Amino acid sequence: xxxxxxxxxxxxxxxxxxxxxxxxxQFLQLQQLxxxxxxxxxxxxxxxxxQDSDRILNDLSLSLDQQVVDFKKVDPHVxxxxxxSSSIGAQRVKNACVVFRSFCEQQNVEGCHRCLQQVKQxxxxxxxxxxxxxxxxxxxxxxxxxxxxxxxxx
Amino acid sequence: MADVMRPEKLDMSNDTSSLGSPELLHVLAVDDSIVxxxxxxxLLRVSSCKVTVVDSATRALQYLGLDGNHSSVGFEDLKxxxxxxxxxxxxxxxxxxxxxxxxxxxxxxxxxxxxxSENILPRIDRCLEEGAEDFLLKPVKxxxxxxxxxxxxxxxxxxxxNIMHKRELQANDIYSQLKRAKI
Numbered sequence: 245x246x247x248x249x250x251x252x253x254x255x256x257x258x259x260x261x262x263x264x265x266x267x268x269x270q271f272l273q274l275q276q277l278x279x280x281x282x283x284x285x286x287x288x289x290x291x292x293x294x295q296d297s298d299r300i301l302n303d304l305s306l307s308l309d310q311q312v313v314d315f316k317k318v319d320p321h322v323x324x325x326x327x328x329s330s331s332i333g334a335q336r337v338k339n340a341c342v343v344f345r346s347f348c349e350q351q352n353v354e355g356c357h358r359c360l361q362q363v364k365q366x367x368x369x370x371x372x373x374x375x376x377x378x379x380x381x382x383x384x385x386x387x388x389x390x391x392x393x394x395x396x397x398x
Numbered sequence: 399m400a401d402v403m404r405p406e407k408l409d410m411s412n413d414t415s416s417l418g419s420p421e422l423l424h425v426l427a428v429d430d431s432i433v434x435x436x437x438x439x440x441l442l443r444v445s446s447c448k449v450t451v452v453d454s455a456t457r458a459l460q461y462l463g464l465d466g467n468h469s470s471v472g473f474e475d476l477k478x479x480x481x482x483x484x485x486x487x488x489x490x491x492x493x494x495x496x497x498x499x500x501x502x503x504x505x506x507x508x509x510x511x512x513x514x515s516e517n518i519l520p521r522i523d524r525c526l527e528e529g530a531e532d533f534l535l536k537p538v539k540x541x542x543x544x545x546x547x548x549x550x551x552x553x554x555x556x557x558x559x560n561i562m563h564k565r566e567l568q569a570n571d572i573y574s575q576l577k578r579a580k581i
Contacts, residue, residue: 270537273537273539273540274437276540277437277440277441277444277540282440285440288436289433289436289437289440292432292433292436293433296431296432296433320488323486323515324431326515327431327433327434327515327536328431328432328433328434330515330536330537331431331433331434331437331536331537332433332437333537
């Protein structure tokens with residue numbers, strides 16, 4: 245594929261993530277912090293997010309599987325995930341966490357289980373999308389091209 | 399014979415070390431989230447700040463020598479211009495950390511900024527009342543850091559101007575005294 249075509253694909257793909265609400269403007273903040281001196285900043289932060297989230301989701305599953313659910317343990321985990329997803333712009337994950345927290349507040353075990361499924365779904369979605377995005381970027385860089393700056397006019 | 403005013407009596411110390419040139423603010427950032435630590439560190443570096451990041455209030459106190467395990471020896475030279483801390487942290491909160499900092503004679507003048515993902519007005523009020531320089535809603539943006547930095551540098555500039563004005567007054571005072579002594 246031609247370089248220009250790849251760059252256009254990347255832009256279209258990124259744009260679709262914003263239009264679908266998978267990412268929000270905070271992701272643009274991340275991109276703004278990336279430059280020649282720190283060319284992998286976004287992927288580094290996102291990788292940390294994946295590692296951290298995997299850990300948190302695991303802990304959440306364990307906590308909710310207990311005979312007696314300790315909501316004092318569950319809520320901080322959700323709060324953490326809400327925070328980190330918000331920091332990278334993973335909007336749908338963040339929103340799912342907000343709903344999750346309200347069920348924690350109500351001490352609704354059934355509701356929390358449903359929320360966990362929802363959070364996991366959104367998380368795997370954004371993970372998948374971002375991994376695709378990074379692959380597209382790598383292809384462009386490997387072909388000697390530059391990653392086009394994101395245009396905000398949409 | 400007139401009594402010559404020796405320099406050491408004049409307290410004209412050259413200590414403008416809080417300004418340094420170029421304006422490199424040293425920020426201590428405290429956050430228990432690994433993602434946020436990476437993010438805030440980069441935000442601050444991009445804003446031309448020197449950054450030290452720790453993952454808990456306890457570690458922040460250790461860094462400042464306020465954890466009771468040290469005498470104050472060795473920490474007087476520690477130049478921190480700003481402390482940015484997350485509010486919700488396990489163990490000690492950012493609010494409690496700030497109170498400890500404000501209790502210390504060495505560090506109470508350092509501006510403390512609290513960051514939180516939760517927009518809870520009573521919390522914000524409490525932090526500001528306790529002396530927080532500012533309260534930032536997470537996720538923190540580049541513009542927030544720039545605004546902070548600009549206002550701190552402006553405050554430094556004001557302090558600098560006050561020092562210079564004071565020196566001018568002192569110099570005028572000495573000159574008058576010398577004149578009266580008819581030197």
